[in-house]
Amino acid sequence: MKRIFLGLIMTFIYSLVFASDIKDKDIDLQSRNKNLSPDVLHKIEQIKLLIVKADLLKHNNPDSAIHYYSSALPIAVGIKDYKNEATLYGKIGAANYIKGEYDYALENFIIALNIWRTLKSKKGIATGLNTVGLIYNMLHMQDEALEYHKNSVLLCKELSDSALLAVNYFNIGLLYESSGEHDSALYYAKYAYKLNLIANDTEELIKINNLVGYIYVGKKDFNLAREEFLKVIDNNNLKNKWEMSYALAGLALIEQTEGNFNKSIEYGSNSYQLAKKINAKWDIQNVTKLLSESYASIGDYKNAYVFYKEYKLYSDSVFNEQKEKRINYLQLKQKDFEYIVLSQKNEVQKERIIKKNSQIIFTGVGFLFVVLLAIILYRISYIKTKLNNKLKTKNFEIDRKNKELTKLNSAKDTFFRIIGHDLKGPMSTVVSFTDMLLNNYDQFTKEEIIEYIGFSKTSAQNAIEILENLLDWVKTQARTITVNPTETNIYNLISNIVDNLQANLFSKNINLSINIDSKLVASLDQNMTFVIIRNILTNAIKFTNNNGEINIEAKKINSKVLITISDNGIGMDEEKLNGLFDIKDAKSSPGTNMEKGIGIGLILCKELTESQGGTIWAESIPQQGSSFFIKI
Numbered sequence: 125m126k127r128i129f130l131g132l133i134m135t136f137i138y139s140l141v142f143a144s145d146i147k148d149k150d151i152d153l154q155s156r157n158k159n160l161s162p163d164v165l166h167k168i169e170q171i172k173l174l175i176v177k178a179d180l181l182k183h184n185n186p187d188s189a190i191h192y193y194s195s196a197l198p199i200a201v202g203i204k205d206y207k208n209e210a211t212l213y214g215k216i217g218a219a220n221y222i223k224g225e226y227d228y229a230l231e232n233f234i235i236a237l238n239i240w241r242t243l244k245s246k247k248g249i250a251t252g253l254n255t256v257g258l259i260y261n262m263l264h265m266q267d268e269a270l271e272y273h274k275n276s277v278l279l280c281k282e283l284s285d286s287a288l289l290a291v292n293y294f295n296i297g298l299l300y301e302s303s304g305e306h307d308s309a310l311y312y313a314k315y316a317y318k319l320n321l322i323a324n325d326t327e328e329l330i331k332i333n334n335l336v337g338y339i340y341v342g343k344k345d346f347n348l349a350r351e352e353f354l355k356v357i358d359n360n361n362l363k364n365k366w367e368m369s370y371a372l373a374g375l376a377l378i379e380q381t382e383g384n385f386n387k388s389i390e391y392g393s394n395s396y397q398l399a400k401k402i403n404a405k406w407d408i409q410n411v412t413k414l415l416s417e418s419y420a421s422i423g424d425y426k427n428a429y430v431f432y433k434e435y436k437l438y439s440d441s442v443f444n445e446q447k448e449k450r451i452n453y454l455q456l457k458q459k460d461f462e463y464i465v466l467s468q469k470n471e472v473q474k475e476r477i478i479k480k481n482s483q484i485i486f487t488g489v490g491f492l493f494v495v496l497l498a499i500i501l502y503r504i505s506y507i508k509t510k511l512n513n514k515l516k517t518k519n520f521e522i523d524r525k526n527k528e529l530t531k532l533n534s535a536k537d538t539f540f541r542i543i544g545h546d547l548k549g550p551m552s553t554v555v556s557f558t559d560m561l562l563n564n565y566d567q568f569t570k571e572e573i574i575e576y577i578g579f580s581k582t583s584a585q586n587a588i589e590i591l592e593n594l595l596d597w598v599k600t601q602a603r604t605i606t607v608n609p610t611e612t613n614i615y616n617l618i619s620n621i622v623d624n625l626q627a628n629l630f631s632k633n634i635n636l637s638i639n640i641d642s643k644l645v646a647s648l649d650q651n652m653t654f655v656i657i658r659n660i661l662t663n664a665i666k667f668t669n670n671n672g673e674i675n676i677e678a679k680k681i682n683s684k685v686l687i688t689i690s691d692n693g694i695g696m697d698e699e700k701l702n703g704l705f706d707i708k709d710a711k712s713s714p715g716t717n718m719e720k721g722i723g724i725g726l727i728l729c730k731e732l733t734e735s736q737g738g739t740i741w742a743e744s745i746p747q748q749g750s751s752f753f754i755k756i
Contacts, residue, residue, distance in 0.1 A: 164203050171196045171208050178215065183364040184402055186219040193219065210239035210248055217255060221262075222366055224405030230259040247288070250279035254292050261299045262406075269299050290319035290328060297335055306342045313339060330356050330367050337374045346378045353378075366407070369398035373411045380418050388418040409438035554580045607649050607735055614644045614678045614685060621658050622676075628665045632672070640678040646685035648756045652732040656740075659725035660689050660752045667750070668693035684738070684755050692749040701744050705730040729754075 160168075178192035193216045200208040217232030237252025257272030273296050280289035293316035300309035313335050320328040337352035356362065356371035372395035379388035392415045399407040412435035419428035557580040561573060568576070618638060622629075629636055664674050668691045677688045696704070705726055733740040738756035 167199050167203050168205065168208075171199050171205065171212075174199075175208075175212070175215070178219075182215070182219055183222065183366040186222045186402060186404070189219045190216055206239060206243055207245070207248075210236045210243070210245075210252075213239065214251060214255060217259075221255075221259065222402070222404055224407070224409070226259050226262050230256065230263070233259060246279050246283055247285065250276045250283065250285065250288055253279070254288065254295060257292075258295050258298075261295070261302060264302075266299055266303055270296070273299070286319050287323055287325065290316045290323070290325075293319070294328070294332060294335065297332075297339070301335060301339050301342065304342065306339050309339045309342075310336065326361070327364065330359060330362060330364065334367055334370050334374065337371065341374065341377060341381075346382060350375065350378055365398045365402050366404060369395045369402070369404065369407050369411070372398070373407065373414065376411065376414050376418070380414060380421075385418045385421045389415060389422075392418060405438050409435060412438065554584050607652065609647045609649055609736070611645055612648055612650050612653070613642075614646055614687070615640045615642045617650065617653065618657060618676055618678070618687075621654060621661060624658070625661060625665060628662070629674075632665065632668065632670045634665060634668055634670075634672050634674055636674045636676070638676045640676065644678055644680060644685070646680070646756065648685070649732075649736055652736060653754075653756065656729045656732050656754060657687065657689070659729050660754070663725065664689055664691040664693065664750070664752075667691070667695075681755070687754045687756075688751060689754075690749065690751040695746045695748050695750055696742075696744040697746050701742060704742055705740070 174192045174196035178189040178196075181192070182189040193212050197209065197212045197216075200206075200212060213232045213236035217229040217236065220226070220229035220232060233252060233255040237249065237256055240248030240252050253272045253276035257269045257276065260266075260269035260272060273292050277289060277292050277296075280286075280292060293312045297309045297312035297316060300306070300312065313332055317329065317332045317336075320332065333352045333355045337349045337356075340346070340349035340352065353371040353374045356367060357375070362368060372391045376388045376390075376392035376395060379385070379391060392411050395411045396408065396415060399411055412431045416428045416431035416435055419425070419431065557576045561568070561576055565573075615638070618640065622636060622638065661674070661676075668674060672692055674689070674691045677690075679686055730740055733754055733756060736756050738754065740752070740754050742750060742752045744750035
């Protein structure tokens with residue numbers, strides 16, 4: 125981490141020096157002068173040729189590639205070709221990455237990124253973010269890596285750059301694969317494969333085959349993993365030794381895991397030879413560990429020891445020796461910079477001595493001006509902050525009021541819908557029977573008149589019950605209802621409710637049992653609880669078939685009482701159960717004897733229960749019955 129921290133300091137310093145050297149007219153070499161001199165044009169072509177040559181060597185001979193990139197770099201710097209300069213730093217970093225020299229790669233990638241940021245090139249910034257994220261992943265800094273990749277993805281989408289987006293998705297897949305999150309890794313790898321398949325980018329597709337192979341190894345699906353690695357190895361057009369070595373190492377890992385150690389050694393040896401040719405340190409380290417383990421498994425301890433020593437050598441090279449060298453290098457660079465800063469301070473000091481008298485006056489006036497300006501700015505900032513806080517408070521209050529208004533409007537709509545649909549039924553029945561009796565009184569027998577009056581009374585009582593529920597519910601919405609808890613005998617309360625509903629129970633011959641301790645007492649609002657239990661019990665009677673059963677229980681749980689009302693009625697499916705207490709789903713359903721309701725009762729029960737700090741819920745199985753639970 126110290127190495128990375130120093131590297132970041134140096135690249136930040138480089139960026140400052142670099143930015144100060146760039147003038148607006150110099151940002152784009154081609155745009156600043158359309159009539160470039162023959163010498164400059166020649167050097168641009170020279171840079172292009174060196175880059176092409178290095179690109180061809182990058183995956184098979186990264187050291188030579190770095191040589192050509194580094195040869196092109198001073199040419200780009202000399203003619204102030206900043207875009208090629210950033211590109212070359214990025215490519216040098218990529219070649220270092222192949223070699224497993226992640227500290228060098230990180231330093232070059234960050235320099236490239238900061239140049240692109242100075243040039244304000246979104247494409248360059250996206251590329252730089254992606255490469256820096258890749259190195260952070262290899263250094264096991266997954267959180268930082270993912271953040272860089274996500275920022276790069278946002279820019280890629282803004283630019284509609286599907287090729288760079290695919291590279292990011294590939295690297296995110298690599299990140300998840302290295303952290304053992306195989307399903308996430310496979311998702312991003314397949315996304316990258318789809319994008320590259322559309323672009324027909326065969327080189328990127330081969331890389332994804334290798335990644336997917338290792339993901340399947342992690343998922344223990346060795347057949348699918350083997351298929352992916354063989355796609356790479358059997359590709360006759362593949363000239364990328366790095367990817368070939370990686371695929372062979374994957375097959376060696378599979379064979380080793382399945383106990384085929386001789387086959388593992390064969391694949392591992394081929395991978396090792398390729399990795400040595402390109403001096404890819406991480407790949408050498410990876411495959412020598414595999415070879416050492418496989419030789420040990422067949423009892424060839426001599427070769428096992430040879431490859432183990434090489435594994436340790438390259439482990440130290442990647443993670444210790446190289447780290448030490450880079451830390452010393454970056455510290456030296458830091459001292460050089462401090463020397464430059466000190467020299468600049470000395471020059472400034474000389475100028476101050478020469479202009480001492482005038483500067484004393486100027487400094488005094490300047491100081492007073494700065495103090496005054498600071499006071500003014502602080503005051504403005506204070507007032508602005510205060511006003512912003514007030515504005516936020518007002519906006520929050522307005523937002524809260526708007527939400528309440530929306531809720532009230534919704535409640536109003538529900539209220540009128542319920543009145544228009546469900547209250548109309550019983551009132552129409554009353555009007556119909558009274559009109560019939562009034563106009564045809566002489567045509568009915570006494571028994572018929574009594575029967576029709578009974579129907580009218582039942583409808584009127586139903587309408588009154590509907591109105592009571594509606595009025596209680598409206599009170600909860602308007603917040604005019606108050607909670608008055610008192611010590612209440614639960615058995616007596618429920619017995620009174622059952623007595624009021626005896627006619628309903630008798631009409632359907634329902635057997636109701638109360639299993640409650642007659643001494644059970646709880647602190648609750650009697651009126652609210654009466655309405656809650658009456659509604660739920662009425663529903664239980666409504667949806668229980670003739671000759672059915674209802675059971676009421678209650679018990680004390682800590683400082684609350686749990687009341688359970690169960691029936692063996694028609695029950696509910698999951699969809700209806702989920703919307704049971706939701707005002708948006710409020711609607712009436714006919715009972716087993718076509719009893720009417722308004723659908724607002726359970727919503728009212730929820731409001732009244734929660735007003736007392738309680739909870740209400742239900743469980744049900746279609747055709748087997750329902751259970752309602754009230755905890756207050």
